Amino acid sequence: MHDAPVLSWKVAGLLLGLLVILATALVKPFGVSTQYVVTDAIVLHNAAPTVAEANEYINKYGEKSDWGVGYGWMLVLGMFLGSGISALVTRRFRQRETASMPSMWKEQFGNHPGKRFLHAFIGGVLLLFGARLAGGCTSGHMISGISQLTVGSFVFGASIFASGIVTARMLYKKVMS
Amino acid sequence: MKLLLGLAIGTAIGAVMQLGGASSYRKILGSLLLKDMTIIKLILMTIAVTTVGIYALDLVDLANMDIKPTYVLGIIIAGLIFGVGFAISGYCPGTCVLASAEGKTDAMFTILGGLVGAALYAVVYPFMAPLINLTNYGEITLATVFNVSNGIWIAIPFSAILLLLVFRVLKDRYE
Numbered sequence: 001m002h003d004a005p006v007l008s009w010k011v012a013g014l015l016l017g018l019l020v021i022l023a024t025a026l027v028k029p030f031g032v033s034t035q036y037v038v039t040d041a042i043v044l045h046n047a048a049p050t051v052a053e054a055n056e057y058i059n060k061y062g063e064k065s066d067w068g069v070g071y072g073w074m075l076v077l078g079m080f081l082g083s084g085i086s087a088l089v090t091r092r093f094r095q096r097e098t099a100s101m102p103s104m105w106k107e108q109f110g111n112h113p114g115k116r117f118l119h120a121f122i123g124g125v126l127l128l129f130g131a132r133l134a135g136g137c138t139s140g141h142m143i144s145g146i147s148q149l150t151v152g153s154f155v156f157g158a159s160i161f162a163s164g165i166v167t168a169r170m171l172y173k174k175v176m177s
Numbered sequence: 178m179k180l181l182l183g184l185a186i187g188t189a190i191g192a193v194m195q196l197g198g199a200s201s202y203r204k205i206l207g208s209l210l211l212k213d214m215t216i217i218k219l220i221l222m223t224i225a226v227t228t229v230g231i232y233a234l235d236l237v238d239l240a241n242m243d244i245k246p247t248y249v250l251g252i253i254i255a256g257l258i259f260g261v262g263f264a265i266s267g268y269c270p271g272t273c274v275l276a277s278a279e280g281k282t283d284a285m286f287t288i289l290g291g292l293v294g295a296a297l298y299a300v301v302y303p304f305m306a307p308l309i310n311l312t313n314y315g316e317i318t319l320a321t322v323f324n325v326s327n328g329i330w331i332a333i334p335f336s337a338i339l340l341l342l343v344f345r346v347l348k349d350r351y352e
Contacts, residue, residue, distance in 0.1 A: 004198075005196060005197050005198030005201070005204070005215065006196040006197075006198075007193070007196040007197045007198075008197075009197060009198075009215050009216075009218040009219040009222055009343075010218075010222060011197075012193055012194070012196060012197025012198075012199075012219055012222075012223075013197070013218070013219050013220075013221070013222025013223045013225070013226065013343075014222065014226055015193045016190065016193050016194065016197070016219075016223040016226075017222070017223045017224075017225070017226025017227040017230060018226065018230070019186060019189050019190050019193065020190075020223065020227045020230075020231075021226070021227055021230035021231060021234065022186065023186050023190075024227075024230075024231050024234065024240050024241055024242070025234055025239050025240065025241070026182060026186075026241075027179065027182065027183070027186075027241060028241045028243050029231075029241075029242070029243050030186075030190065032270045032271040032274070033270040033291075033295075036270065036291045036292055036294075036295040037295045037298075037299065039292060039295075040292055040295050040296045040299065044296075055299050055300070055302075056302055056303060057298065057299040057302035058296075058299045069180070070179075070180070070183075071179045071180060071182065071183035072183065073183070074180045074181075074183035074184045074187060075183040075184070075186055075187035075190070076187060076271075076274060077184060077187060078183060078184040078185065078186065078187020078188040078189075078190070078191060079187045079188070079190055079191030079194070079271065079274055079275060079278075080191060080274050080275070080277065080278045081184075081187075081188050081191065081278070082187065082188035082189060082190065082191025082192035082193075082194075082195065082278075083191040083192065083194065083195040083200060083274070083275035083276075083278040083279060084191075084278035084279065085188070085192060086191070086192040086195045086196050087195055087278065087279040087280070090196070092279065093279055093280050094279070094280035094281075095279075096280075096281060099280055099281060099282050100282045100283055101283055102202035102203060102206075102267065102281075102283070103203075104202060104203045104206060105202065105267070113282075113283075116283050117282075117283055117286045118286075119265050119266060119283075120265075120266045120267075120268070120273075120283040120284065120286040120287045120290065121286040121287065121289060121290035121293075122262075122265060122266075122290060123261075123262040123263070123264075123265035123266020123267070123268065123287055123290060124262065124266055124268075124273065124286065124287035124288060124289060124290020124291040124292075124293070124294060125262070125290040125291070125293050125294035125297065126258050126259065126261050126262025126265070126290075126294065127259055127262035127263060127266065127268075127269060127270055127273075127287070127290070127291055127294060128262075128270060128290070128291040128292070128293075128294030128295040128298065129258055129262075129294040129295070129297055129298050130255045130256065130257075130258035130259030130260075130262060130294075131255070131259055131270055131295075132255075132294070132295055132298035132299075133251055133252075133254065133255035133258070133298060133305060133308065134251070134252050134255035134256060134259065135245045135246070135252075136245055137259070137269055137270040137271065138220075138269040138270065138271060138272075139269075139270075139271050140245070141245065142220060142224075143220065143223055143224060143227065144227070144243070145245055146224050146228070147223075147224050147227035147228045147231055148228075148231060148242055148243070148244055148318060149228065149232075149318040149319040149320060149328055149331060149332065149335065150244050150245055150247065150316075150317070150318050151247040151314065151317045151318060151319065151321075151322060152245055152246065152247030152248065152249070152252050152314075152317075153245065155247065155249060155252045155253060155256070156252050156255065156256045156259075157256075158256070159252065159253045159255075159256025159257050159259075159260065160256045160257075160259045160260040160263060161209075161260065162256075162257070162260060163256065163257040163258075163259075163260030163261050163264075164209045164260035164261070164263045164264045165209050165210075165211065165260075165264075166260075167209070167260060167261045167263075167264035167265065168206055168209035168210050168264040169209075169210065171264060171265070172206070172210055
């Protein structure tokens with residue numbers, strides 16, 4: 001298929017596992033979703049410091065006149081760079097038929113970039129609201145959490161797949177029937 | 178120094194995930210529709226390797242573990258919300274970053290949505306205390322639950338089961 005991954009799941013899983021082990025040995029387990037709060041906190045501490053300091057949650061992250069970009073934030077920046085580089089090297093940058101939407105989505109919902117952006121945006125809101133309530137996302141809970149045998153991470157994994165599977169089936173009813 | 182280390186590890190992780198197809202909408206929706214097991218196998222393979230690795234490091238006291246608290250009710254609700262977002266966007270908080278770097282413009286909206294979602298959580302955070310404090314069992318792992326003094330004795334069979342799953346049990350419907 002046109003978007004068959006360059007690396008098989010075996011090789012990618014092995015390498016990713018080794019990298020997470022390395023991160024855990026050198027610094028701490030791997031996680032992404034906290035960095036969304038850090039980004040919000042950095043912006044807010046600089047744009048509206050009083051609001052930032054008044055908020056119990058935001059106040060835990062970032063500081064005034066300190067861009068507060070730490071290890072975790074740099075890791076996410078690195079992920080952006082790494083993905084971009086490997087997409088360019090393997091000639092898969094903007095490889096998609098339409099940059100604004102996946103072809104699978106287009107077949108189901110039509111050629112409506114605005115609607116796709118809305119789905120992507122609302123999805124993002126729910127993802128991070130859920131991840132912050134849980135204290136981690138696919139990386140911090142699913143991969144790093146389950147790998148540390150954390151009980152809550154098993155609960156999180158089961159619960160995201162339960163609702164993810166139901167929602168995906170509702171979105172792609174036509175395909176499933 | 179730590180910043181550069183973060184950047185280096187992140188770059189490697191981003192490249193491996195992108196090359197493994199983790200940022201592909203088709204692959205993620207394929208997993209949720211239970212038609213394409215690639216991403217599920219990738220995640221389980223990663224966990225199988227990492228679990229044994231981390232607990233082996235822990236034997237020689239080299240693992241910087243970070244166990245998250247298990248507040249069952251809050252985590253279930255959080256997971257249910259997250260799962261809906263996962264299916265609607267087709268990304269997760271990490272893979273939308275990867276996909277944005279690949280020039281997929283919809284993924285950039287997921288990042289924006291994520292920033293809004295995190296801010297929204299910050300606003301309602303004071304009211305979330307009951308969800309976090311009720312049914313909170315603290316920083317427990319399977320080793321705590323089964324009262325095993327060293328996690329490696331659970332890590333080894335657990336990883337073995339995952340390997341059995343990915344190599345023998347899970348099959349793509351189209352394979």
